[in-house]
Amino acid sequence: MVHALSEIRRVLIPSGILIDLRPMLDRWEVEVASARETNVTGRVNDFEIGVADDTAANRSMAEAESNGWFIREREEFFSYVYSWDTPHEMEEWINEEWNDFIELDEEATHATRSAWALSDGDARAQLRMKMLIARWRKGE
């Protein structure tokens, strides 16, 4: 990762900008949302390997900063929502696409299924991810 940041620095003009945009594990909230209301039904569990990836990425940026390659100008977090028609589709996605770094436990699974079954007809199952966005300026 640090070598990649060195390469990015090389191809940027003086005072060029690097945008670091990525999800960060934080036991993302599971929701059932309809036009009328949104209910949080639980949180996913983070696996250690995913948390370690986030830590490694943060360390790489910190190293690039301490080397003087980039200067942090601004950083914020925002929500990025994945939304499925049904809880089953959400469970399938998590099990097939994200099974390396998060899981939906039994309690959250049942709570989400129940809330969805009892909710309005337009209700969807959602996952509210935590996103990091940071702007870095190329150092001298």
Place this chain on the structure above:
Amino acid sequence: MTLQKDIEGNEKKYLHEFADFKGKRVLEIGCGEGRLTWQYANASSLTIGLDSDHDALRVASIDSPHDRKHKIHFACAEAEYLPFSKETFDIAVLAWSL
């Protein structure tokens, strides 16, 4: 399956708050199928999207609007070895890839 991503539109909003892409030369690392690319590439003067996934890049190229093909390009490369001269880009975007 009907999956909708970023239903609140926050990603595009924050991306444009954090960088002014107008007339800029942009390198996007980890562009995948170009989902994020289309959020800003219209404003840039040149956009190069890189990814190591050939299949995703194929989708990105197919989805590329015909009238923008002259200024949006996709290529297979790793961030560790960027096939460009120094000081080529105004903005680099690490798209879900650090």
